[in-house]
Amino acid sequence: MRIRYFDHAATTNVKEEVVKEMLPYFSIEYGNASSLYSLGRTSKKAIEEARKRVAKALHAKPKEIYFTSCGSEADNLALKGIAYQYKNKGKHIITSKIEHPAILETCKTLEKQGYEITYLNVDENGFISLSELEFSIREDTILISIMFANNEIGTIQPIEQIGQIAKKHNVLFHTDSVQAVGNVKIDVEAMNIDLLSMSAHKFYGPKGVGALYVREGVEFERIQDGGHQEKNKRAGTENVAGIVGLGKAIELANENLEKYEEKLTTLRDYYFSQIEEKISNYKINGDKEKRLPGNTNISFEGIHGEELLLKLDEKGICASAGSACSSGTPSPSHVLLAIGLKPELAYGSLRITLGEENTKEDIDFLIEQLAEIIPKLRK
Numbered sequence: 016m017r018i019r020y021f022d023h024a025a026t027t028n029v030k031e032e033v034v035k036e037m038l039p040y041f042s043i044e045y046g047n048a049s050s051l052y053s054l055g056r057t058s059k060k061a062i063e064e065a066r067k068r069v070a071k072a073l074h075a076k077p078k079e080i081y082f083t084s085c086g087s088e089a090d091n092l093a094l095k096g097i098a099y100q101y102k103n104k105g106k107h108i109i110t111s112k113i114e115h116p117a118i119l120e121t122c123k124t125l126e127k128q129g130y131e132i133t134y135l136n137v138d139e140n141g142f143i144s145l146s147e148l149e150f151s152i153r154e155d156t157i158l159i160s161i162m163f164a165n166n167e168i169g170t171i172q173p174i175e176q177i178g179q180i181a182k183k184h185n186v187l188f189h190t191d192s193v194q195a196v197g198n199v200k201i202d203v204e205a206m207n208i209d210l211l212s213m214s215a216h217k218f219y220g221p222k223g224v225g226a227l228y229v230r231e232g233v234e235f236e237r238i239q240d241g242g243h244q245e246k247n248k249r250a251g252t253e254n255v256a257g258i259v260g261l262g263k264a265i266e267l268a269n270e271n272l273e274k275y276e277e278k279l280t281t282l283r284d285y286y287f288s289q290i291e292e293k294i295s296n297y298k299i300n301g302d303k304e305k306r307l308p309g310n311t312n313i314s315f316e317g318i319h320g321e322e323l324l325l326k327l328d329e330k331g332i333c334a335s336a337g338s339a340c341s342s343g344t345p346s347p348s349h350v351l352l353a354i355g356l357k358p359e360l361a362y363g364s365l366r367i368t369l370g371e372e373n374t375k376e377d378i379d380f381l382i383e384q385l386a387e388i389i390p391k392l393r394k
């Protein structure tokens with residue numbers, strides 16, 4: 016059976032060019048980047064080349080990039096690293112109710128350690144309120160952490176304005192950009208971003224490697240102890256092949272950004288128009304325009320998302336009911352509840368996230384299946 020993959024927010028395939036650049040670092044170029052002989056220096060050079068590529072894509076400096084083992088670790092490092100560093104200045108952090116578990120669970124841990132967290136509400140389209148944000152800033156606020164784009168409903172926050180507010184009040188600004196990197200233009204200078212997390216496997220790079228951007232001059236404590244790798248900020252022998260893969264993937268993504276955005280936006284809007292034509296009683300979750308180019312999230316009345324997924328799987332269709340991270344949990348998505356959905360409707364949601372290899376024909380096939388399955392499930 017032919018597989019049609021519509022779950023690019025969960026992960027993506029590794030591009031062939033990326034695999035090709037990675038391969039030597041598994042075998043012939045196996046040196047430890049910390050070693051002084053030439054085999055080690057080759058690995059070190061490859062890491063520094065990747066760092067340059069990441070910096071270029073974000074409009075940052077290479078020395079502002081720290082490699083990690085994934086997006087979750089980058090989020091942990093950003094929040095805990097800043098919280099521990101600035102604990103004498105204050106223990107208040109502002110975030111939102113719709114963050115990824117990598118942020119929300121880290122916040123819970125910090126709460127247990129005596130930090131106070133404000134979780135901003137979002138409106139029916141998933142946007143935080145800039146005035147509520149500004150109103151929440153206190154004397155002891157050390158960090159604002161708001162995701163660039165949501166992994167379930169795709170809503171893109173007003174990042175530049177958040178950055179301006181943070182700067183005006185002299186508070187650091189971190190953004191979980193795991194869904195945004197490779198999908199939308201990011202400029203840490205223009206957007207006043209102080210810290211930013213990313214993960215290679217969300218933009219056609221390998222799994223198990225991420226990066227954190229930290230603005231020059233911003234101090235942070237390391238959370239993993241050991242050797243002196245990554246300027247003493249992240250102990251552990253570097254995943255050289257993975258880092259090389261991340262560097263190549265972000266370079267490719269940035270070179271093709273506009274074309275990719277345009278292609279996915281067209282496909283996404285075609286999917287919405289076909290849903291409108293062929294299916295009744297549904298609600299589109301997230302903003303119609305300010306959303307990730309490849310993201311769609313729709314709640315269908317009177318069905319259970321997981322049942323729909325099983326039926327789609329029988330047809331070779333890979334999709335998601337909420338987010339991959341929360342599937343298997345019985346409670347409805349915290350994001351869908353935060354935008355005001357009733358639990359029944361939140362349970363009936365289908366997330367289709369498009370990517371490079373998807374075509375109009377794929378969408379037609381998907382719509383055909385949905386038009387057949389959904390009325391049956393409703394009976």
Ligand SMILES: *Cc1c(COP(=O)(O)O)cnc(C)c1O
Pocket residue numbers: 024084085086087088090115117162164165166191192193194214215217223225
């Ligand atoms: C996938 C994702 C993460 C976690 O990244 P991993 O590399 O899988 O740990 C964090 N935040 C968001 C918004 C994500 O989509």
